[in-house]
Amino acid sequence: MKKVIVIGGAGIGMIAASIINTLPDVELMGFLNDVVPVGQTQGKFKKIKVIGKSQDVHKFIKEYDAYVLMVYVGMKKEKERWEKLLSLNIPRSRFINIIHPSAQIPWEYCSIGNGVLMAPNVQLSPDTTISDNCILLGNSFVGHDSILKQYVSVANHASIGANVHIGRAVHIGSNATIKERVNIGEFSLIGMGSVVLNDVPPNTIVAGTPAKAIVSKS
Numbered sequence: 001m002k003k004v005i006v007i008g009g010a011g012i013g014m015i016a017a018s019i020i021n022t023l024p025d026v027e028l029m030g031f032l033n034d035v036v037p038v039g040q041t042q043g044k045f046k047k048i049k050v051i052g053k054s055q056d057v058h059k060f061i062k063e064y065d066a067y068v069l070m071v072y073v074g075m076k077k078e079k080e081r082w083e084k085l086l087s088l089n090i091p092r093s094r095f096i097n098i099i100h101p102s103a104q105i106p107w108e109y110c111s112i113g114n115g116v117l118m119a120p121n122v123q124l125s126p127d128t129t130i131s132d133n134c135i136l137l138g139n140s141f142v143g144h145d146s147i148l149k150q151y152v153s154v155a156n157h158a159s160i161g162a163n164v165h166i167g168r169a170v171h172i173g174s175n176a177t178i179k180e181r182v183n184i185g186e187f188s189l190i191g192m193g194s195v196v197l198n199d200v201p202p203n204t205i206v207a208g209t210p211a212k213a214i215v216s217k218s
Contacts, residue, residue, distance in 0.1 A: 002026045004096055005060050007085075008071035009042045009050065011032040012135060015118055016071050017048050019100045026096070029066060032057060058077055067096035070133055071117060078169040078187040079203070082151055085133070095106075095132060113150075125162070143180065155192065167202060 002025060006016050009031050020028045030051035031042055041047040052060065060066040070089055072081060096117030099105070103122040105112070110124050113132035122136045125144035130136070135153040142148065143162035152166050157175040160166070164178050167186030174192040178184065183199045190196060191207025191214075200206050205214045 002096065003029050003064050003066045003181070004064050004069060004098070005032055005051070005057065006069045007032045007054050007057065007088075008069075008132060009036055012071040012117075012137070014043050014046075014048065014062050015119055016069055016098055017043070017046070019098050019117070021046075021117065022101060023098070026067075026098070029090065032060075054084075054088060057090060061090075061094055063074065066094075068094050069096055069098050069117060070188070071135060078151075078171060078189065082169040085151065090136060094130065114190065119156070131168075158190075 001116045004020060004026050006013050013031055017028055019034040020026050026106040028048045032054050033050045034051045034053050036050045038050055038052055055166040057068060070085055077152045092114050097116045099118040100120045102120045102139050103118045105124050106126050106210030110128045112130045115133040116130055116216060117135045119138040122139045125142060126141050127141040127145045131148055131150045133151045134148050137154060139157045140154045141159045143160055145162055146160055146164040146215065150167045151169040157174055158172045158176045160178045161180035163181045166184045167181035169186060170184050170188050172190045176190045176194045178196045183198055185200055188200050189204045189205045194207050194211040196206065196211045202217050206212060207214055
């Protein structure tokens with residue numbers, strides 16, 4: 001049985017913990033969290049202990065042969081999240097995929113990287129590419145020939161059309177819809193419920209129906 005540590009905590013961390021609990025071959029050791037003190041717990045009902053800070057990750061890998069899942073989402077600070085996670089220098093081979101059994105994945109027809117989290121009822125189409133450390137929450141959909149680069153997070157019920165290219169560390173909000181053949185630039189944020197019909201430049205927050213730029217973060 002593989003031991004897993006999750007870099008995160010409340011929210012998506014607890015979603016990850018609940019999925020790990022359904023899998024027969026993995027065991028959750030606890031959270032690494034830079035805000036909650038070591039020894040405290042996360043979760044209102046099921047309690048998951050904080051066992052260290054993010055910089056302790058290599059100790060757990062070495063001492064416990066642990067694998068890592070990162071679910072730290074920066075929201076409006078996507079570039080800072082990206083730089084922080086890269087600075088941890090975690091070997092790619094130590095990232096583990098945590099995928100709920102209900103996810104609909106055409107395994108021989110798509111590419112899934114390392115350290116990917118997929119919540120219940122995620123659906124991938126053929127010829128999709130999901131890069132390392134992506135997060136897809138419940139009932140999200142990715143259309144054929146679309147590419148999600150590293151650290152993309154997709155919230156619940158978001159729908160990504162065919163032939164869409166999403167740059168690294170983009171966050172797509174709940175119930176957002178991305179039209180086919182749209183490019184989303186890196187470190188951008190798509191507001192919940194948005195309908196994205198045109199390309200989004202890097203470092204941009206868009207929202208609305210149709211989605212329009214609210215602010216450039218560059």
